[in-house]
Amino acid sequence: MRDTLHSNMETHTVDVKEAVMTAKIQAMKTNVHYADKHALKDVTLDIREGEVTSFIGPSGCGKSTFLRCLNRMNDTIDICRVSGTVLMDGEDIYDPKIDVVQLRAQVGMVFQKPNPFPKSIYDNVAYGPRIHGLAANKDELDEIVLTSLERAGLLKEVKDRMDAPGTGLSGGQQQRLCIARAIAVSPEVILMDEPCSALDPIATAKIEELIDELRENFTIVIVTHSMQQAARVSQRTAFFHLGELIEVGDTEQIFTNPEHKLTQGYITGRFG
Amino acid sequence: MTDVNSATATEGKLSGGARTKALVAAGIQKRYRAERRFRMYGLVAIVSALAFMLLLFVNIVGKGYTAFVQTEVLLPIHYDAAVLDPSGTQDPKELHRANYGKIYRDSILGLFPDVQTRFEKRKVTGLVSSGSGFEIRDAVLENPALIGTQAEVWVPASDDVDMLIKGHIDRNVPEDERRLSDQEIAWIDALDAQGRIATKFNWRLMTAGDSREPELAGIAGAVIGSFLTLLVTLLLSFPLGVATAVYLEEFAPKNRWTDIIEVNINNLAAIPSIVFGLLGLAVFLQFFELPRSAPLVGGLVLTLMTLPTIIIAARVSLQSVPPSIREAALGLGASKMQMVTQDVLPLALPGILTGTIIGMGRALGETAPLLMIGMVAFIVDVPGGFTDPATVLPVQIYIWADSAERAFVERTSAAIMVLLTFLILMNAAAVYLRGKFERRW
Numbered sequence: 015m016r017d018t019l020h021s022n023m024e025t026h027t028v029d030v031k032e033a034v035m036t037a038k039i040q041a042m043k044t045n046v047h048y049a050d051k052h053a054l055k056d057v058t059l060d061i062r063e064g065e066v067t068s069f070i071g072p073s074g075c076g077k078s079t080f081l082r083c084l085n086r087m088n089d090t091i092d093i094c095r096v097s098g099t100v101l102m103d104g105e106d107i108y109d110p111k112i113d114v115v116q117l118r119a120q121v122g123m124v125f126q127k128p129n130p131f132p133k134s135i136y137d138n139v140a141y142g143p144r145i146h147g148l149a150a151n152k153d154e155l156d157e158i159v160l161t162s163l164e165r166a167g168l169l170k171e172v173k174d175r176m177d178a179p180g181t182g183l184s185g186g187q188q189q190r191l192c193i194a195r196a197i198a199v200s201p202e203v204i205l206m207d208e209p210c211s212a213l214d215p216i217a218t219a220k221i222e223e224l225i226d227e228l229r230e231n232f233t234i235v236i237v238t239h240s241m242q243q244a245a246r247v248s249q250r251t252a253f254f255h256l257g258e259l260i261e262v263g264d265t266e267q268i269f270t271n272p273e274h275k276l277t278q279g280y281i282t283g284r285f286g
Numbered sequence: 287m288t289d290v291n292s293a294t295a296t297e298g299k300l301s302g303g304a305r306t307k308a309l310v311a312a313g314i315q316k317r318y319r320a321e322r323r324f325r326m327y328g329l330v331a332i333v334s335a336l337a338f339m340l341l342l343f344v345n346i347v348g349k350g351y352t353a354f355v356q357t358e359v360l361l362p363i364h365y366d367a368a369v370l371d372p373s374g375t376q377d378p379k380e381l382h383r384a385n386y387g388k389i390y391r392d393s394i395l396g397l398f399p400d401v402q403t404r405f406e407k408r409k410v411t412g413l414v415s416s417g418s419g420f421e422i423r424d425a426v427l428e429n430p431a432l433i434g435t436q437a438e439v440w441v442p443a444s445d446d447v448d449m450l451i452k453g454h455i456d457r458n459v460p461e462d463e464r465r466l467s468d469q470e471i472a473w474i475d476a477l478d479a480q481g482r483i484a485t486k487f488n489w490r491l492m493t494a495g496d497s498r499e500p501e502l503a504g505i506a507g508a509v510i511g512s513f514l515t516l517l518v519t520l521l522l523s524f525p526l527g528v529a530t531a532v533y534l535e536e537f538a539p540k541n542r543w544t545d546i547i548e549v550n551i552n553n554l555a556a557i558p559s560i561v562f563g564l565l566g567l568a569v570f571l572q573f574f575e576l577p578r579s580a581p582l583v584g585g586l587v588l589t590l591m592t593l594p595t596i597i598i599a600a601r602v603s604l605q606s607v608p609p610s611i612r613e614a615a616l617g618l619g620a621s622k623m624q625m626v627t628q629d630v631l632p633l634a635l636p637g638i639l640t641g642t643i644i645g646m647g648r649a650l651g652e653t654a655p656l657l658m659i660g661m662v663a664f665i666v667d668v669p670g671g672f673t674d675p676a677t678v679l680p681v682q683i684y685i686w687a688d689s690a691e692r693a694f695v696e697r698t699s700a701a702i703m704v705l706l707t708f709l710i711l712m713n714a715a716a717v718y719l720r721g722k723f724e725r726r727w
């Protein structure tokens with residue numbers, strides 16, 4: 015597997031060596047069609063382990079679509095067709111042998127709008143561990159829930175009302191609850207689809223801080239409309255335009271010295 | 287449009303905000319008038335709907351409330367051992383067969399010693415219900431020690447006496463136009479003067495099966511029949527309907543076949559219920575040779591009728607579960623089954639329950655398909671099981687409404703009141719359940 019991967023890599027990516035060293039996810043010539051619409055065109059991109067990668071680009075550019083390819087959430091859309099290869103730790107996640115349930119336990123997701131279950135705060139966080147049978151007993155489950163809430167920076171605010179409905183929290187708290195829920199499964203990668211777009215600046219700042227902390231343990235991919243956010247939280251940035259990956263590189267380089275004119279135009283606010 | 291044009295012409299010199307303000311001012315009264323008119327229409331619609339409902343209730347209750355009491359006659363009964371137990375063995379079989387009619391007939395004739403002719407004797411004994419003999423028999427069978435004793439016993443009056451006491455027979459109409467002759471009325475008044483006539487709560491209406499004699503007829507058979515039929519319907523249609531809805535909504539691929547199935551389910555909901563009755567007759571009775579008039583078959587037929595209602599209601603409430611909840615579950619790696627059972631179904635349950643109860647309400651009020659499978663038969667016994675012959679409340683109403691006796695009019699209304707009470711309770715339960723499940727979050 016490694017060998018074939020290697021040869022593939024050489025044909026598709028520039029920085030082969032570095033990618034093989036640290037790439038967690040490698041997408042190669044990934045295409046997505048929604049019925050007749052070609053939404054994602056030949057995207058080849060590496061997501062590096064232990065880094066925050068941000069996807070930026072104007073609305074409808076395919077960044078969310080690509081994000082949803084990484085945990086096969088696009089499977090749930092009937093008219094959606096994905097082709098090409100997406101490797102995670104060298105294994106094709108679109109291989110028929112791969113179980114999508116397994117994959118999603120490894121690749122967690124946080125959505126644009128906070129979507130806690132209409133259950134208690136505790137049950138929200140315990141949901142993943144319960145369905146996957148991660149905790150052997152009640153004590154272990156308690157431990158997982160508390161640690162996850164702690165890591166999501168929510169524990170202090172909710173520890174006295176673990177039985178209160180998760181839907182009763184504020185927007186920012188709900189989103190952190192969703193993050194706690196995602197990390198309770200101990201995934202390797204966390205995908206975030208515009209996690210702050212429904213939040214006020216203070217809640218946004220808290221989430222950004224959190225993302226920075228989570229980087230130590232998780233590989234994070236974040237889709238964002240805010241270029242400042244991308245600059246603040248990510249180490250690598252990928253710019254999408256009309257379904258194509260225009261440019262990918264270190265965040266600093268993308269924002270200070272973009273190679274492509276389109277990228278430059280977008281980050282300086284000339285279009286988008 | 288013309289308003290705007292003329293306004294533009296007259297206010298042509300005004301520009302920007304001033305012009306908008308003038309145009310709004312010109313049209314504002316008209317808008318408010320339209321709103322007031324619309325509110326009025328709504329009010330009229332609601333008031334007239336309520337008025338008709340009130341009229342219906344007043345009519346039914348007004349006609350029916352008297353059925354809850356029954357006129358009874360106090361007779362000095364002599365449990366004559368020579369008549370009841372000539373052999374003196376107190377053998378239950380003998381006791382069962384004894385001539386109890388003679389007991390109550392002798393008793394009432396004893397109250398009118400002047401009556402001599404056979405014709406008049408028959409008239410006098412006809413003042414009390416022919417069911418009195420059975421009531422005396424039941425009392426004797428229960429307590430054979432009564433034999434040889436005497437006691438004052440309340441027995442049901444005949445339906446004509448009942449109607450006279452309740453004021454449904456007018457004493458002022460000419461004798462040949464009313465059910466009771468002057469002589470009979472005189473006897474009744476004589477009994478009344480002795481304090482031998484009273485109206486008592488009509489337990490028979492609640493505990494007896496159907497009867498040709500209105501004063502003995504009750505709705506117990508129909509209520510039990512309805513209950514058994516609905517139980518079969520609920521046990522079959524709820525799981526089937528929910529499973530169908532869940533499969534179609536969550537698991538089935540969206541293709542031409544599922545489209546065809548969907549169209550057919552919607553069509554099924556619109557099929558006249560009598561057609562389901564014919565289907566039940568052909569399939570369940572002719573082909574599977576299930577028993578006629580049985581709650582089991584009634585329940586099967588009503589299941590066919592209720593299924594589409596439940597499926598449609600369940601699908602709508604499944605669809606109304608926000609996609610974000612599904613994404614949250616799937617994103618955490620829940621399998622489809624886990625997503626459905628843990629997240630989607632609990633959220634859809636209030637809607638499914640409401641739909642089910644409304645479907646059951648429809649099934650409870652259904653008459654036509656049950657006529658086709660023989661549930662319209664005259665059945666005296668209260669059904670004891672799913673395969674016993676039975677009838678249901680609406681069919682009982684239909685049978686009584688069709689009966690000639692004046693006393694069945696009030697009983698028809700009383701049965702309608704009972705049916706409506708059940709329907710109102712079911713709808714209230716639907717509202718309560720919906721509120722309860724939704725309030726949890």
